[in-house]
Amino acid sequence: MKLDLSNYTTPLIIILILMLGVILLLSLELVKKSDQTSIFLKYYESKYLVEVSPYILVKRISTQDDSFILVDLRSELEYSKGHIVGAINIPVVGMDNQTIVGKFRELMKQNPNKEIIVYCGSASCRLGDRIGYLLSINGVNVKKLAVGWNEWKYYPKLFMGDADIDMGAFIVEGPEPGKYTGSPQTACVGESC
Missing domain, CATH: 1.10.287 (Helix Hairpins)
Structure with a gap:
């Protein structure tokens, strides 16, 4: 069959x-x-x-670490009302891309071998990301602080926990960067200093 x-x-x-x-x-x-x-x-x-922990930045500032330049990207007015101690101001909003790249290239030229760390208004602010991207495609590498000004000033417990640190020592007002005047032990969180 x-x-x-x-x-x-x-x-x-x-x-x-x-x-x-x-x-x-x-x-x-x-x-x-x-x-x-x-x-x-x-x-x-x-x-x-690419990101810098705010806790690490507190330690670096408090130990007078001079291997980095901190850049506040907010407006001059916002910067002068308060900024992280030691930060310089490059108010990028409204600047064309060429000018931004030029300013950061000049900053690198004046400060060879120094790390550049940028921050803006808040952790959710994408300005730092946009500027970081713009600079990196133009051969300028910067790092970004993981928090912004708002978290730094108003919500430090978010990143410092219950550490007994006077965050006021890390904040200045006015048009100048200012100098940290606290002691290195201020930032010794959970460590023997």
Whole structure:
């Protein structure tokens, strides 16, 4: 007895096509997850390299570390009403890109081998990210403070916890950067100093 498969050919082809489609979709999903993992890894690796912890900045300021330049990106008026001690002001809003890049290149030229750290109004302010991107595509690498002025002045417990630190010593008013006048021990949080 001979088996006639002619009636089954079309359904078999359809089943094979469906199975191949499912396999293709599953493999695409695996590629998507792999791409996502790669994107996440790149983000966190770069975040670690680019962002500066406010806790670390407190320590660096309090120990008179002069290996960095702190730049406040807010307006002159905002800066003069209060800024992080030692910060200079480069009010970038309203400046064209060429001028911004030029100012930071000049800053680097005047301060070779110093790290440049920028901050703006708040942690959710994207100005620091935009300026960091603009500068990096023009060969100027800057780091960004993980918090902005608002968190620094009004919510220091967010990053300093219950540490007994006078954050007022890290804030100045006026058009000049100011100098830190506290002691290095002020920033020895959870450590023997």
